[in-house]
Amino acid sequence: MRYARVIVGMNHPQTDRVFDYHIPEAFQDEAKEGVRVIVPFGRRNTKTEGYILSLAEESEIPLEKLKDILEILDDGRPIFTPQMLHLAQWMKEHYFCTLNQCLQAIMPTGIKTKSTWQVLLNEAADVSACKGGELAVLEALKEMGGSSALSELEKLLGSGVKNAIQQMQKKKILFLKQKMIRSEYKMEQRFYSINNHTSLWENTIKKVETDKRLSGQKKLLHLFKEKSEISLEEIKKSGIGESPLKTLLKKGILKERIEQIKRAVFSLEDYEKTTPFFPTAEQRAAIEEIEYQIDLEKKKTILLHGITGSGKTEIYMQSIAKILAMGKQAVVLVPEISLTPQMMERFISRFGQAVSITHSRLSAGERLDQWKKARDGEISVMIGPRSALFMPFSDLGMIIIDEVHDNSYISDITPKYDAREAAKFLAEDTGAVLLMGSATPDLVSYHKARQGEYLLLELKERTGGGTPPKMQIVDMCKELEEGNRSAFSHILQQEIAINLEKGQQTMLFLNRRGFATFVSCRSCGHVMRCPECGISYTYHAKEDVLMCHYCGKTVESPRNCPECGSKYIRYFGTGTQKIEEEVRRLFPRANVLRMDLDTTMGKNSHNQILEAFRKGQADILVGTQMIAKGHDFPNVTLVGIMAADTSLNTGSFYASENTFQLITQAGGRAGRADDSGRVYIQTYQPKHYCITHAAEQNYKGFYEEEILLREMMGYPPFGAFCSVVVSGEVEEDIAKAADVLGGILQTENRGNSYFIMGPVPAMLFKFRGEYRQRILIQGHDEDPLVQFVAKCVEKGEQKVGKGIHFQLTRNPLNIV
Template sequence: MKYVLVAINLPVKNLFRQFIYRLPENLLQVGEGWRVIVPFGSQKVEGFVVQAFSREEAAEVLQKDNPDFSFAGVKEVSAALGTRPWFNDEMLQTAKWLAKYYLCSLAEAMRLFIPGKTSIRRKPVYQGGKLIAYDVEERLKARTVLAYNITEAGRAALQAGNPRAKVQMRALELLQQAAEPVDGKEAEAQHISAAVLRALAEKGWALRTEKRLLRNSYDRQAEWKETLQLTSEQEQAVLKIRASLDHFASSCPQEFLLQGITGSGKTEVYLRAADYALRQGRQVLVLVPEIALTTQIVQRFQAWFHNEVAVVHSKLSQNERGDVWYKMRTGEANVLIGVRSAVFAPFKNLGLVIIDEEQENSYKQEERPAYHAREVARCRCNNNSAVLLLGSATPSLETYYRAVSGSIGHLQLTFRPGNSVLPAVDVVDMREELAQKNFSVISRKLRREIVAAVHAGQQAVVLLNRRGYSTFVMCRDCGETLTCPHCAVSLVYHADEQVMRCHYCGNTYPIPRTCPDCGSRRIKFFGSGTQKAEQEISQMPGVRVLRMDQDSTATKLAHEEIIGRFVKKEANVLLGTQMVAKGHDIPDVTLVGILAADSALNLPDFRASERGFSLLIQAAGRAGRGDKPGRVVLQTYDPENEVINFAKKQDYETFAKRELAQRKVLLYPPYGQIIKLTVIDKNEKKAWELGDEVALFLRNRCEMEKWGRTEIMGPFPSGVAKVRDLYRINIVVKSMDMEKVKNCLSGSRFRTVKNIYFDVDPITAI
């Protein structure tokens, strides 16, 4: 008799243990990596088989938990999902690493590999109009169609020929020449009806079968035709990556940082490296930080690799994503391009992982488990003997430190190909604009530059990293700022809907006629978002503006339509949040305007300068990528700010050295590791009490176990102290001895407390 250890796929934080089940006779093929349906309490749920046992091995495991156990109490697996294991050994090892590193359960880690995170849906069962139970059905459904293969009898009939059955002979020829079963639609394209195929099957000349129909996850056509000549720097980078790919005969994984200024041609290096990996029979994963960045990189890869490319993004349905996973597992596609969740795709033979703009925060998942796609990719590369290639003009300081210290390879692209050069940057002091009675979000200089660019037939990109019309609404008499009743944030005015919206919980509220605090009618809108900037820019002579932000790209592939229209010159100004600042290569863009450049620099967070600098450099890099020189107008209220000056000079190395020196003193990454624990509770007092308890526990253990250099900060309120009626209290641990900290937390009762959220390597400490 065979037994299996099953991780239960339920989104429950405190379910860390696995459970043993018995396999019935009809499911003895089930083993490690299978998805199964099992009874759990009063319901049937999905589970993942972690290990298979003999009866004797199962007895040893059960005796550890309960010396008086009985096999009579062991439940039976109800069904298997699919006809083969979902997890191969490499995927299972990655899930185990992820659970240990990010302090989550194994089931939480494994469910990340499932499209939609679960394979089943609960289906209510009624009797006499009353709900009596829930049944389950599989959610991941393959679309199939009836298809036909030629049989040996059919080959013989075709060879013998039959002048009186010309259509049937043509049908047999079609089946014989086809590389896979032919369905009715394919036959009709050759003017052969489905009835003819059925007749062949009835004669035994064809065999009926089912063929899986795969949905196209990206139905845009590649328009990029140009193949570019590599520069000497690009050639050297490609040669080093190829050499690393060749070394896998001796199982020697390799990692590179490809650091190139904006417009230096990192994508060309990606393409050549991917081409070499495919020639070796390996598969390639390309991660991009946001769906808005996929358009041009997908077109480049499709133009090069055609049907080898599959695309996955957050707007896909669960079954569309399932089809992409099937293509990669079977090798029907060999290049996968996607956002962070694509790192969990099943691969037949992974050889190269490319992470474009590796410094981006969107590679880090906010909800539990709070994994970082870069770290998961590194683990999968190690498990697959694959190369990891990290690309950026402004790499994360952790990656840059690893490169300059020699831990990973460092490839550099220091100039733009051809005649293109980095754009000149002009800084505008917005305090002087106010002194000159210009209260617009657009400076006079930027206004002149936009009009001049448009009149010259050129295009401009304008960045304002705040959506909405006005960023807050305030009473001018008492100073009351209208805030969300469910979140500790100001409401943002959205002019297109004439409502105030909370950008955290999504709730909307009508604009009050009077102040809810003092009754005054002097309600005023303050601050400027993308909607207000759009209104101002659209009033400039000759300007046609497109806005690209979260509000305008809510529908599937809306971002592509906006970029496509801009490329076709249906508009000459593209305005938006950070999605306009990265990844787009549009030759006629000669001007970039950066509004409120210092807005991201003044946050009380150790990564604020890094994030702000990166965004400024990325935005500036959109200008002058064609034959015409580019220019950047950078608006700020703090022109003396060091980060602003580094951005003006586009001097990453000096900026990085300054930041690294500060982080070393303060024990921030890459010199120390961070874990942030967030206590969440509807009751503010209870949240603080639990926060105090956690902090005291950690300080006591730190002293008792003599951890290495460690700092425990807090408890203190989160940057947004309340979201959706839940109060949030933080404790931050910085340590050079993080293994001891993790072991302490893993063995503590706090690991299973539902309202404590662990974030290993957080992107923010606030």
């Protein structure tokens, strides 16, 4: 006798464990590891979706107490491979969430099982004693024919109706029945053929030929003289209605075949076949080293550090060709979906139908079909953002992470996983090669490569012998001294005019985060910073104060610059819309496109904007970081970085690193064809090491300065942070809960050396109806630090009331 160890689809910590279920005889063959099931759960035996984690021959629970699995879903086909179950378990332990939350993140979009409750009226019951809310329920049910979904009654009568329903259940006036609704976003195609040339067929033919009333059936049967099988679509195109078809099916003259269609997300006809480029000496050396790692039993993570335009994508493709030749599969992660169309073009042209794509702007059904193609071995390469990592490939040989420095690889919803860390675990678990590429690697990865933990490969030259763009720093303080209060320096205005005259294109990049505001002096460039943390203060307009969101220090907003006495000190921030408006005012004849969150809400809007610009339908493209990464526009010869200071002063110790990356990436868009590019970096801090090194395109110089500061402050990779956000709907309650947790942390810290900052109001103090306080804990070693904080949070949860939530995050990117 076999048993299934099942995790139920609930996120509560108390249900975050394995439950044993008996496998009925009828399900013995279908019950497998990774399969979805319906099981009875809890005292009321509520039907609940679950997932089989493993099978066992024995159970510690007596057979008579074990519940049976009620149903096997998906025709018994597992939706989790063994490797994905391993990954889910690792994510649960690493990112402090339930196993179900991890499985939900891995599970393909487009498969749903929803539980609803139906309220049924007992017609034979005595209703004379009903009163108040019970009468309202009774009247509503009678109007609805004696039954209704519980949710509909709640909408009609309010949430208080539950009490009335409970009382009516006790009196047996009504009953509640659970209903499981399963929906799958699948596409089907219907085909029809003749059932058999029987005497019935002969009689029908004679009848329809002579009876004018049966002209529809006659027309339909005549179609089968030319083809043995006809699709429903062809029948509809012939102008034949559904009635003749239904009649012939009912009589048994025709039979129906239903075929599931897996939707394609591109047409191969739109792409021309390409062959591999002959690699440069640098590329050849990198490819040979990667191929050597592929053949090793114990593989090293590879960091490919190549300047913009050095041909990293060609290295990816030639490495994947070896993987495919071995009969294995590859996943290519890209930082955001605006990159995907261009990556797709290169990969499809090279590998054809072996490639597919997934991203959030495809429909749920389209994403599900790509997942099925990977499961069924119909594709070998999947391209997409971080969720592409969860493809159910049978023999994964390589994971590529393009633009590995990009922060979009970190999920901002639970589970808050880092796809780079998850990819490293998955590569080690499957024996795949992990290849990470960037012109500006994150400092932690580069430090690991320098220390020998990763294999470092470098590309120092552009392919085709192109020269890097000329980058020039523009001091906006001097512009102000000269009376220019515009967002555009004089030199940038002149250069845009020259580009328009030459018929060349310009990109204007604003590296601004919508929620982050800081205070800066426009005369001398001084930025107000916390003296304890070295992090820029954040301006809070409501209280007119500056706050450090690391340690909580608060100071009044200054009226004059404390450095030079100027009155030109204020919070800083200009949006892309205002930049677009000023461009149109300064250059009324220019065709301008804007690419930001507002203009890219539609399904294909990213691709449409980029394609329009690539085809020369606009002279100037204004945008956020969406336009900075990976796009290749041969006619772009000018890039203007409007305000480098905005990302430099976000209140995060990652600010300098992020700013260097953004400037370098944005600058790399200029001069990627025959014409050399020009890049203008507008800033109020022209001597900041981050900006000077970016202008010199000197990654190593920036790394050497930044890594010294990190070491001095104990920031990653020389230390670690752990953030706990305390949230709830009542402001006073979360303040008390945060104080309780803060007290526990201080008490438990005796004898340790952790640095505890807070609690302080989170930068986004109220978010989605909940108030938020934040505590930041700093330590030397990451794992012991996180274990310490998790232990304290567990104690805190036992001391606070209901409605309080604790969210623990490793090395948070920001502290919003």
